[in-house]
Amino acid sequence: MHISKTDQINILIIDDETDMSEFVADAVTAIGHNAVAVSDADDFVRAYSTAFDIIILDLFMPKLDGIEIIRFLHENRSRASLILMSGKDKSILHSASELASERKMEVLGVLEKPFTIDQLEAVIGKFIPQKHRPQDPPSALPTEQGLRRGIEQREFFLAYQPQFDFKTGKIAGVEALLRWQHATRGLIHPGLFIPLAEQSGLINPLTEYVLEEAMAQMAKWRDYDITMSINVSPTTVVDLDMPEKLDDMIKARDIAPEKIIIELTETAIMENVSSYMDILTRLRMKNFNLSIDDFGTGYSSMQQLVRVPFNELKIDQSFIRQAITDRECQAVAQMSLSLAHGLNMHVVAEGIEDQSTYDWLKELGCEIGQGFLMSRPISPEEIEERFLS
Known part of the structure; x- marks a missing residue:
């Protein structure tokens, strides 16, 4: 060459x-x-x-x-x-x-x-x-004022990444992912605006938008046997009225609570478990599902993990992507699967990008998988056309 x-x-x-x-x-x-x-x-x-x-x-x-x-x-x-x-x-x-x-x-x-x-x-x-390499000038970084304007101008939308059942190979659910289509700067990565939203106190209106949009979409899909996973910021989980608000939202749209999965990251929750126990327990009592996201990247102890009423564990994609080639990543993925199954939780593996990783996870008994091998995040119309028709 x-x-x-x-x-x-x-x-x-x-x-x-x-x-x-x-x-x-x-x-x-x-x-x-x-x-x-x-x-x-x-x-x-x-x-x-x-x-x-x-x-x-x-x-x-x-x-x-x-x-x-x-x-x-x-x-x-x-x-x-x-x-x-x-x-x-x-x-x-x-x-x-x-x-x-x-x-x-x-x-x-x-x-x-x-x-x-x-x-x-x-x-x-x-x-x-x-x-x-793209060189973004400092001025291109989102600001609190720009974020506030983006919320007011409704520049945000949801994309949905399909999740698949390893046993049947069929779609089992979707994860709702927030996107910001800036008027002049184009698509802004969530890693840039979510921390800003949490620091500036704007995460609550963004979370409300995600919940409203995701629930409205799920109402259209209520007759399909799929779930909707929604990422929620820990700052939202301190709202004692959250279980009632979510309950009202699904009842107004005739959605079964079992079809809604609330995702919270391991690191954020485990930093202060006692602050969230009240709300998380009541969400499970109302039959919502709870997922611990990005598992393996934090430092949760066995005692803390047993205390929190999660019924789904998502293995972080940083481990899944390297599970075939990296012995340490493979060990973390295997340990996570074994731990979750021992605690009567089902497992979602995110970040599946090749067939060998998919086959390995299926053989290990992982229940649900998502990743670019099967589908990138796409629009609701594409979900319907490709997987629900």
Whole structure:
């Protein structure tokens, strides 16, 4: 494959094993990129430059180990992407990757020694040059005033991601996902406006909008054997009248409460379980379903999990996406399934993107799956046309 000079990537390889560093440098050159290899801390300090696009780093180095180098890169505001490699404990690779990510450094992947040129090329292939990345100016970030105006102008809408029963292969439910179609900036990611809404006190009107829209849609689908999952902010769950409000909404639309699943994230709920116990328990008493979302990313203890009346557990997509290739992620997914079934909860796996992951989850006895393999979030009309007709 010929790579033009304008597409060549500058790569720094840091490894004290000369044979390995030469192998990686030769492979990088053969692919068509520029490579510089160093074998110790002194060479790294001399060779380091902001001109490098990618740094391939062996974690176990004398004098200056990989974690110290990550710290150095972070403190020097390096924009280089990382590829981490090691011939030792894979869990350390995983931890180092998490550390770099927490410091806002891009990790393209991890490589266990020995690896092939094809594996190296596949990870390098994930790199996107800075010039090709969308650069949003600070002014493009949503503001409280803009969010308030967006709510008033009804710029928000719901998309629905189908969920499928592993046993039948048929649609079992949908998850309602809030979207903001800004008048001039286009589609704004929820990760940018949901935290802003919670900080500014605007999350309640947004939640009310989601509930109203989702319930109205569910009323149209009441004759279908599907559920509606609705994400609710923890700030909403402190409203003691919430169970009655939801009960009134479904009765007005003739919707069975069993068809509504209220989702709350593990981290948010477990930070202060006692504050939510009253409301969550009463929601279950009114036959609403409760789902603990993003499970595995928080720190819930067994005691807390048993106390809260959830009857559904959603394994976070960060574990599902890597369940086939990453031993730690696979272990978390298996443990979550076993724990949920032991507590008489059914399990939803989100983030299924390939057939092998789907087959593995089905074999493990997971009940429900969602992900891009089956369908992206789509409009109600597409749901009806593709899955309900």
